Amino acid sequence: KLRHHSITTVTLLPDIISTVEFNHTGELLATGDKGGRVVIFQREQESKNQIHRRGEYNVYSTFQSHEPEFDYLKSLEIEEKINKIRWLPQQNAAYFLLSTNDKTVKLWKVSERDKRPEGYNLKDEEGRLRDPATITTLRVPVLRPMDLMVEATPRRVFANAHTYHINSISVNSDYETYMSADDLRINLWNFEITNQSFNIVDIKPANMEELTEVITAAEFHPHHCNTFVYSSSKGTIRLCDMRASALCDRHTKFFEEPEDPSNRSFFSEIISSISDVKFSHSGRYIMTRDYLTVKVWDLNMENRPIETYQVHDYLRSKLCSLYENDCIFDKFECVWNGSDSVIMTGSYNNFFRMFDRNTKRDVTLEASRENSKPRAILKPRKVCVGGKRRKDEISVDSLDFSKKILHTAWHPSENIIAVAATNNLYIFQDKVN
Amino acid sequence: MECALDAQSLISISLRKIHSSRTQRGGIKLHKNLLVSYVLRNARQLYLSERYAELYRRQQQQQQQQQQQQQPPHHQHQHLAYAAPGMPASTADFGPLQLGGGGDAEAREPAARHQLHQLHQLHQLHLQQQLHQHQHPAPRGCAAAAAGAPAGGAGALSELPGCAALQPPHGAPHRGQPLEPLQPGPALPLPLPPPAPAALCLRDPRASAACSAPSAPPGATPPAAAASPPASPAPASSPGFYRGAYPAPSDFGVHCSSQTTVLDLDTHVVTTVENGYLHQDCCASAHCPCCGQGAPGPGPASTTGCKRKYYPGQEEEDEDEEDAGDLGAEPPGGAPFAPCKRARFEDFCPDSSPDASNISNLISIFGSGFSGLVSRQPDSSEQPPPLNGQLCAKQALASLGAWTRAIVAF
Numbered sequence: 001k002l003r004h005h006s007i008t009t010v011t012l013l014p015d016i017i018s019t020v021e022f023n024h025t026g027e028l029l030a031t032g033d034k035g036g037r038v039v040i041f042q043r044e045q046e047s048k049n050q051i052h053r054r055g056e057y058n059v060y061s062t063f064q065s066h067e068p069e070f071d072y073l074k075s076l077e078i079e080e081k082i083n084k085i086r087w088l089p090q091q092n093a094a095y096f097l098l099s100t101n102d103k104t105v106k107l108w109k110v111s112e113r114d115k116r117p118e119g120y121n122l123k124d125e126e127g128r129l130r131d132p133a134t135i136t137t138l139r140v141p142v143l144r145p146m147d148l149m150v151e152a153t154p155r156r157v158f159a160n161a162h163t164y165h166i167n168s169i170s171v172n173s174d175y176e177t178y179m180s181a182d183d184l185r186i187n188l189w190n191f192e193i194t195n196q197s198f199n200i201v202d203i204k205p206a207n208m209e210e211l212t213e214v215i216t217a218a219e220f221h222p223h224h225c226n227t228f229v230y231s232s233s234k235g236t237i238r239l240c241d242m243r244a245s246a247l248c249d250r251h252t253k254f255f256e257e258p259e260d261p262s263n264r265s266f267f268s269e270i271i272s273s274i275s276d277v278k279f280s281h282s283g284r285y286i287m288t289r290d291y292l293t294v295k296v297w298d299l300n301m302e303n304r305p306i307e308t309y310q311v312h313d314y315l316r317s318k319l320c321s322l323y324e325n326d327c328i329f330d331k332f333e334c335v336w337n338g339s340d341s342v343i344m345t346g347s348y349n350n351f352f353r354m355f356d357r358n359t360k361r362d363v364t365l366e367a368s369r370e371n372s373k374p375r376a377i378l379k380p381r382k383v384c385v386g387g388k389r390r391k392d393e394i395s396v397d398s399l400d401f402s403k404k405i406l407h408t409a410w411h412p413s414e415n416i417i418a419v420a421a422t423n424n425l426y427i428f429q430d431k432v433n
Numbered sequence: 434m435e436c437a438l439d440a441q442s443l444i445s446i447s448l449r450k451i452h453s454s455r456t457q458r459g460g461i462k463l464h465k466n467l468l469v470s471y472v473l474r475n476a477r478q479l480y481l482s483e484r485y486a487e488l489y490r491r492q493q494q495q496q497q498q499q500q501q502q503q504q505p506p507h508h509q510h511q512h513l514a515y516a517a518p519g520m521p522a523s524t525a526d527f528g529p530l531q532l533g534g535g536g537d538a539e540a541r542e543p544a545a546r547h548q549l550h551q552l553h554q555l556h557q558l559h560l561q562q563q564l565h566q567h568q569h570p571a572p573r574g575c576a577a578a579a580a581g582a583p584a585g586g587a588g589a590l591s592e593l594p595g596c597a598a599l600q601p602p603h604g605a606p607h608r609g610q611p612l613e614p615l616q617p618g619p620a621l622p623l624p625l626p627p628p629a630p631a632a633l634c635l636r637d638p639r640a641s642a643a644c645s646a647p648s649a650p651p652g653a654t655p656p657a658a659a660a661s662p663p664a665s666p667a668p669a670s671s672p673g674f675y676r677g678a679y680p681a682p683s684d685f686g687v688h689c690s691s692q693t694t695v696l697d698l699d700t701h702v703v704t705t706v707e708n709g710y711l712h713q714d715c716c717a718s719a720h721c722p723c724c725g726q727g728a729p730g731p732g733p734a735s736t737t738g739c740k741r742k743y744y745p746g747q748e749e750e751d752e753d754e755e756d757a758g759d760l761g762a763e764p765p766g767g768a769p770f771a772p773c774k775r776a777r778f779e780d781f782c783p784d785s786s787p788d789a790s791n792i793s794n795l796i797s798i799f800g801s802g803f804s805g806l807v808s809r810q811p812d813s814s815e816q817p818p819p820l821n822g823q824l825c826a827k828q829a830l831a832s833l834g835a836w837t838r839a840i841v842a843f
Contacts, residue, residue: 079459102459164463183463214464233464266479267472268441273464320438323472324446329465 009057009427010369013039017420020406023087023095026411029057029418030097031425032082036066036151038099040110041427057427061110063152066101078103084169086178088191096155098178102165105180107156107191109371113149117141161197168218174225181195181218181230188242200248201230201240216331217277227252229279229286235272237288237297255286255297257304267328269321273332280340281412287343289334292316294355309355309362312347314385314396327401338413345406349394350379350421367405367419367426378428440480447473 015033022029029041042060069078079102088096094111121139124130124428171178179188179200186201205211213234221227227244229329238251271291278287286297288305292313295305310357311332315322322328327348329389334345346352347364355362364381384393407420438446447469454461454469 074460076460077458081459165459167464211463211467214467216464231468266440266472266475268475270468273468320443323443324438326450329468 003149009425011041011059011425011427013423013425014066016422017425018081019083019084019085020409020418020420020425021087021097022409022411022418024089024412026413026416028060028087028407029427030085030087030099031418031420032065032085032099034079034081035063036068036080036082036101037199038063038065038082038085038097038108040095040150041425061150061152063108065099065108065154066104066108069103083166086169086171088154089175091175092120098169098171100166100180103159103162105166105169105178105189107158108152109155110150110152114146115143116146118144152375156191156194158189158194158197161189164214167216168230170218170220172220172225172227173223177225179218179220179228181215182275183214186215186218186228186230186248188368198246200242200246202247202249216274219277219279222279222281222283224283229277231274231277231288231369233273234269235274235290237277237286239299253299253302255302255305257295259419263316265319267323270323270328271319276333278334278336281338282340285340286387287334287336289332289345291328291330291332294334294343296343296357307357309343309353311345311353312351312383315348318396322401325401327404330404330406332404332406333408335408335410337410337415344408344410344417346408346419348404349384349399350403350405350417352405352408367421367424369424373376438476440476443476444473444480447476 008036011031013031015035015037016298017031017033017077019032020029021031027043029043031039031041033039035122038061039059040061041057042053043057046055065082066075066080068080070076071078081101082099084098084100086098088098088107090096097108097110099106099108119139119141121135121137122130124207141340146198153371157423158180162180162185164180164184166180166182168181169178170181177188177190180197181187181201184202184204185199187197188200189197200408201215203213204213208258213236216231216233218228218230227239229237229239235256239253239255239256240248241252242248244250244252259272274288274290276289279285280287284299285306286299288295288297289311292311292315294309294311296307297305297308319328332346334343341358342354342356344352344354350367353362353364353365364383365378366381379392382390383399384390384395388396403421409418411417417428419426419428451466454466471568
């Protein structure tokens, strides 16, 4: 159900947030930023004393995942910006996540240390090794509690497999493999093997002059480890089955909606480019985001989406200026809620939108400090497209296009959402009844 | 769709984006530049379609005037239907861009039409100036105005962008007025794979030597013409590529007047031929961007600086026999046309002067196809193995195609 949310936390991060992702239980929330840092938030355990207080998210760990690099051979600087973070399901006490920049994927282990072995008698108080001749007994060290320390260590580095810029990573449901996608290729990796990967999709034409589209996003099916989809800059989605052949250049399904000729413009190609694709939790649907709309597709119907939602159609007449200021190239993401009944995506002016697929109702909310008191109810916003502007409405021309919400995340089972607004991370939770 | 910007502005903005992307951190973003190239293509198609519409209208007027003036219209004027600037099937990849018929396009882009009109007027002025110069000796190369047909008429037709000197659709033989069977030359910037805005950049009539000419390529022509620079794959494929897509000047019964402007993308030499006079390097600034290559008669065009006299009567006979091969030798190249280009580009984007020469290079690169853009992708290791080192540099460059030129240019 769509309800007004109350805010729990607004965190100012040191850099522009470039990705947000809950882990599979929702206990952890990871953010990546332009400076190559990862900040992980952990939800407080609910305490019996404060049953009214839902667990809030606090900073749990911070580490530098990627550094800027320079490719000397090609005279290219490689940005350290974290493009995507994906969690692995938890299999032991430690947490594992994948983070990637344009070129390199890394597997990080995040683990806690709250005990420390003490009582070694091989060293003296200053830590210097004692002369073995003076040691007559061997004391077994004892684990003593210490302040909780969360450490992140890079366990694998998957490098040198992508010529073009990585835009997506996706963990397979087998938990043994994952894929990484760049503009023209998709590679399949095994978590244990870093020096090789399988190339499973390659759309690079023999003659680059014939290039007409690039891969924009890719994701594995949530249950079928042989199935994945990838979207293109031409607004199409291809579903591939890895059992069919080693190189999945030929799709199993091809999803494309015919273009509406009456909407043709200089920028038709740009606004039809898909910026994000996400499987529903059920695996029955895929959702795609292009510049102006969000579409839901049924995997069984390839010729058109089953639902189309207008995110900010009032921008259609502004495409020219949005092209000039580069906003038309912004890549918005989209997310499902846990039950696949609501979808959410971002917009400008720090607005984000939610669409209820069942009731067909939608709401526009704003992530801003001024409007966000700790327990305040978020007020729905409305953009006035023409004519008289009502009191609380905001006109299209007043929108701040520098404030864009590209990245959002939804807790896997609860109504908790994370919204990244430039440097600020907003975490909204449902009001407690 | 309403767009606050006309096609020309969009083109210059797009080019600027592509240029600046080369210096952005993180390397060239392939996706973004691909999208920008689509805008370029769309804008250019619209621009050209409007130019042709304009031209066609003028041609119609011209026709009527001439029929009143001259008795035997010894030229069957073929009124080829103005075709919508759709792409031929061979460009299916890029999809046919249905911009509608010329009329629709005009109706839909009043701003662009206005711009066109302004351009035309400016060009008229320019031509009249040229006519003055022409009447006095010291022909400043491509400054020579059209002889023969009245200046006005010539002007009208000269408006046709040099880059628009396309092959007539369906290879229909030219039936226009005495017209220079000038080949647009291999360099024809226009008929290239869609992201090829070079054509437009050549067209600014305000540039010093912007004597674009409605040269009509002779009927038979195209592929060979494009084939004449041995190398570039893009031009070679393009004329056929665009064949049938646009009405050629010849279809309008273009006057032989004036000039043809041809840009050789391989050698970066721009040549103008007007009334049989082959000019190169005619501009004050050392290189004229608006020179074209002509094959006004039997035999290949001569080398740099050679002028060939040319008789109007000869043209008609010649044009029928002519084929693209007559285009002859490409002008000896290597002369950078950047200086003239700079002037031209600055007309488009006054605030881009520091980058203008780079942009002009970019334009020429771009004219060779998208690969010029992706040449800086960190992917050169995956390109086909370089040619045998024994080949001369120029040949190697030519055969490696646009992307190599891009690397050289930068």
